[in-house]
Amino acid sequence: MNDIHIEVQRVSFSYEQSHEVLRDVEFAVRRNEVVTIVGPNGGGKTTLLRLLLGLLNPDSGTILVNSKKPSDQRGVIGYVPQHMHFDRRFPMTVFDVVLSGLIKPFGFYSKRDRIKAERSIEDVGLSSVRNNHISRLSGGQMQRMLIARALVSEKEILLLDEPTASIDPAVGIRLNSLIKELSAQHTILLVTHDTGFVANITDRVFCVNGTLVEHPIDANFSEIIAASYGRENRIVRHDMVLSDGPARRHRHTRMHRRNSVLRGEENKG
Numbered sequence: 563m564n565d566i567h568i569e570v571q572r573v574s575f576s577y578e579q580s581h582e583v584l585r586d587v588e589f590a591v592r593r594n595e596v597v598t599i600v601g602p603n604g605g606g607k608t609t610l611l612r613l614l615l616g617l618l619n620p621d622s623g624t625i626l627v628n629s630k631k632p633s634d635q636r637g638v639i640g641y642v643p644q645h646m647h648f649d650r651r652f653p654m655t656v657f658d659v660v661l662s663g664l665i666k667p668f669g670f671y672s673k674r675d676r677i678k679a680e681r682s683i684e685d686v687g688l689s690s691v692r693n694n695h696i697s698r699l700s701g702g703q704m705q706r707m708l709i710a711r712a713l714v715s716e717k718e719i720l721l722l723d724e725p726t727a728s729i730d731p732a733v734g735i736r737l738n739s740l741i742k743e744l745s746a747q748h749t750i751l752l753v754t755h756d757t758g759f760v761a762n763i764t765d766r767v768f769c770v771n772g773t774l775v776e777h778p779i780d781a782n783f784s785e786i787i788a789a790s791y792g793r794e795n796r797i798v799r800h801d802m803v804l805s806d807g808p809a810r811r812h813r814h815t816r817m818h819r820r821n822s823v824l825r826g827e828e829n830k831g
């Protein structure tokens with residue numbers, strides 16, 4: 563089996579009538595690696611995830627997932643968003659949401675599907691709230707439910723977008739162990755501003771800011787990355803930004819750094 567799970571060769575991308583967002587991006591990820599993607603707001607991290615998911619096509623260059631085009635490999639990648647919007651008027655339970663991760667053309671789920679959903683819920687430690695309405699979940703439980711939803715269809719690769727955006731540090735420690743456990747079976751790419759959170763689980767760190775640069779990981783890597791964005795800054799949590807347009811531009815001009823480096827050191831200790 564090819565050890566390279568994702569291969570990106572000299573990829574450039576621009577949105578229509580806009581400046582180039584990514585230029586000559588190149589990297590390879592091996593199976594079961596945990597790769598962290600960091601970078602300033604507007605640096606192109608989400609765009610890179612969309613390219614890997616096959617939702618966008620590069621202007622030039624090649625992306626291969628399992629040696630094939632991402633659009634042919636959609637079943638292989640599970641995307642875990644920061645949060646999801648559900649209509650609270652519908653009585654969706656944790657189990658329903660996780661089961662819905664199995665896309666069925668006619669919506670009929672077999673006994674085997676249900677067992678898979680149960681297992682995924684168990685894997686993320688949510689069995690006790692299996693029948694709870696999702697509006698009653700905490701931020702950390704919601705995040706784990708979304709991971710279970712990605713796991714249920716047996717994806718090989720998990721893309722986690724800001725997994726710590728809506729959780730507090732104590733919950734972050736549990737989530738951190740879960741990601742570590744999942745990495746035994748999955749290749750994991752996570753976009754985060756929270757370098758402290760990933761310090762003990764990541765194999766590699768990529769910084770995306772138009773281009774992609776790999777950072778060496780050493781004892782001080784969180785500090786170095788934070789320093790390169792400006793120590794006085796605190797990175798804004800994604801869920802605090804409500805709209806696109808001017809607000810988004812505003813966000814890009816005032817990058818904040820969350821005090822996560824210190825928190826991460828606490829986590830490690």
Ligand SMILES: Nc1ncnc2c1ncn2[C@@H]1O[C@H](COP(=O)(O)OP(=O)(O)OP(=O)(O)O)[C@@H](O)[C@H]1O
Pocket residue numbers: 577578580583601602603604605606607608609610810
């Ligand atoms: N659909 C779109 N159309 C046009 N421009 C876009 C679109 N989506 C993103 N952009 C622009 O592309 C650039 C990269 O955006 P992207 O969302 O990939 O960055 P990011 O690193 O994920 O940022 P953040 O940390 O703020 O989420 C930004 O300048 C953004 O305004």
